[in-house]
Amino acid sequence: MDSVDTANGDSGVCRGSFSLRLSLYILLVTAAIFIAALLVTYHSAHKRMQSEVVEHAQIALDNTTLQISTILQEVETALETTSAMIGEEGCDAEVAYAITEHLLINNPDIVGSAIAFTPHYFADKGRYYAPYSYRSGGEVCCKQLGSEEYRYHEMEWYSVPISSGEPCWSEPYYDLGGGDAILATYSYPLRNAAGDIYAIFTADISIEQFADEVKAIKPYPGAYNFMISQRGAFLAHSRAEAIISETVFENAVRFNEPELAELANRMVAAERGVSVYRRGGVDYYVLYAPVYTTGWSIAVACPYVDVFRGVYELRNNIIVIFGIGILLIVVLCYITIRRLTHPLKRLTLSATNIAKGDFNLVTPEVKSGDEMQQLRDSFEHMRISLISYIDELRTTTEQKERMASELRVA
Numbered sequence: 001m002d003s004v005d006t007a008n009g010d011s012g013v014c015r016g017s018f019s020l021r022l023s024l025y026i027l028l029v030t031a032a033i034f035i036a037a038l039l040v041t042y043h044s045a046h047k048r049m050q051s052e053v054v055e056h057a058q059i060a061l062d063n064t065t066l067q068i069s070t071i072l073q074e075v076e077t078a079l080e081t082t083s084a085m086i087g088e089e090g091c092d093a094e095v096a097y098a099i100t101e102h103l104l105i106n107n108p109d110i111v112g113s114a115i116a117f118t119p120h121y122f123a124d125k126g127r128y129y130a131p132y133s134y135r136s137g138g139e140v141c142c143k144q145l146g147s148e149e150y151r152y153h154e155m156e157w158y159s160v161p162i163s164s165g166e167p168c169w170s171e172p173y174y175d176l177g178g179g180d181a182i183l184a185t186y187s188y189p190l191r192n193a194a195g196d197i198y199a200i201f202t203a204d205i206s207i208e209q210f211a212d213e214v215k216a217i218k219p220y221p222g223a224y225n226f227m228i229s230q231r232g233a234f235l236a237h238s239r240a241e242a243i244i245s246e247t248v249f250e251n252a253v254r255f256n257e258p259e260l261a262e263l264a265n266r267m268v269a270a271e272r273g274v275s276v277y278r279r280g281g282v283d284y285y286v287l288y289a290p291v292y293t294t295g296w297s298i299a300v301a302c303p304y305v306d307v308f309r310g311v312y313e314l315r316n317n318i319i320v321i322f323g324i325g326i327l328l329i330v331v332l333c334y335i336t337i338r339r340l341t342h343p344l345k346r347l348t349l350s351a352t353n354i355a356k357g358d359f360n361l362v363t364p365e366v367k368s369g370d371e372m373q374q375l376r377d378s379f380e381h382m383r384i385s386l387i388s389y390i391d392e393l394r395t396t397t398e399q400k401e402r403m404a405s406e407l408r409v410a
Contacts, residue, residue: 022333022337026329038315042314060217061300072205075205086201096115097142100115104135112178114201115131115201116200128153129144130145131145156170157173165197170184170186171230171233172233172235173244178204181206183206186203186205211243217298223301223306225298227297227299228267233247234248235296259278262275267288267297267299272288272289275288277301282303283303283304350383354383
C-alpha cells in the first residue's frame with residue numbers, strides 16, 4: 001500500500017507539473033510576442049508622431065516668419081522707393097511732412113515715419129528738426145519730433161545708420177514722446193550730391209501686430225510661443241509686462257534654467273532647429289526659426305503630453321488588449337490542457353489499478369489520432385500482454401506444482 005500511495009502521489013505531482021509547465025511556456029511565449037509587438041508599435045508610432053509634430057509646428061512657424069519677413073521687406077522697399085523720389089537735392093523743410101504723410105497713406109503697415117535731419121541742417125529750425133507723421137485714431141497726424149526732450153541724435157535708430165552709413169533695422173524700443181508705442185524702426189540714410197548724409201529717413205512698425213501673429217501659432221492646445229529680438233528681449237510673450245522690459249537670458253538666470261539660456265543663444269545666433277526643453281516639470285519640444293531681415297527669432301514650445309497624446313492612447317489601448325488577451329489565453333490554456341490531459345488521468349488510474357492487481361479494468365478509449373492515442377494503445381497492449389503472461393505463468397506454475405506433488409508421492 002505504501003508503494004501504491006507513493007506512486008499515486010508522484011503521478012499527481014507529475015501531472016500537475018506538466019500542466020503548469022505547459023501553461024507557463026504558452027503564456028511566456030505569448031507575453032513575449034505581445035511585448036515585442038507593443039514595443040515595436042510604440043517606438044514606430046512615437047517616432048512617426050515626433051516627425052509629424054516637427055513638420056506640423058514647423059509649417060506654422062515658417063508661415064509666421066514668412067508673413068513677418070514679407071511685411072518687413074515691403075516696408076524696406078516702400079521707404080527706399082520713396083527716398084529715391086527725394087533725390088540728392090534733398091527736400092524743403094515743410095515738404096518733408098508731405099513725404100512722410102504720403103508714405104503712411106500708401107503703406108498701412110507703417111505706423112510712423114520721420115525725416116530726421118542732421119544738427120542745424122536748417123538754420124531757422126534749430127538743432128533738432130525731424131518732421132514726423134504717425135497714425136492716431138485712424139488718421140495720419142504730423143508733428144515736429146526733435147526737441148531737447150526728444151534728442152533723436154542720441155537714439156539708436158539715428159546714430160547707428162549715421163555711423164555705419166547703411167540702412168538698418170533698430171532694436172525694438174518704446175518710443176516715448178514719438179509714437180508712444182513699442183516700435184521697430186527701419187532707417188535709411190539720405191545723401192546729398194557730395195555723398196554726405198544729411199538726414200535719416202525712417203519707417204516705424206508696431207511690434208504689437210507681430211506679437212498677435214506669433215500668439216496665433218497654436219499647433220497644440222498647450223503650446224506657447226515667444227519672439228525675441230537680436231539681443232534677447234521679448235517681443236512677444238504670454239505676459240505682456242515682459243515685452244521689451246525682460247530678456248530671455250534674464251529669465252534663464254532667474255529661474256535657473258541653463259537649457260533656456262542655451263536655446264536663447266542659438267536663437268540670437270539666427271539658428272534654426274528643434275530642442276527639448278523642460279519647464280515647470282513639463283517637457284516641451286521647442287521649434288525655433290529666425291526672421292533674417294531683423295535678426296529676431298520665434299520659438300514655438302509644444303508640450304510632450306499634447307504631442308504624443310495619440311501615442312499614449314495607442315499604448316494604453318494595446319496594454320488593455322494585452323491584458324484581455326493574456327486572460328483569454330489563460331482560460332483557453334486551462335480548458336485545452338485539461339481536455340488534453342484528461343486521458344492521461346484516466347490512464348494513470350488504470351495504471352494504479354493494474355499495480356493493485358486488477359488487470360480486468362478496461363483502458364479508456366482515446367480516438368484523438370495522435371500520440372495520446374498511441375500511448376493508450378500501447379498501454380492497452382501492455383495490459384493484455386500482462387494478462388496473457390500471468391495466465392501462462394499461472395498455468396506453468398500449476399503444472400510444476402502438480403509434477404512436484406507427483407514426485408513427492410512417488
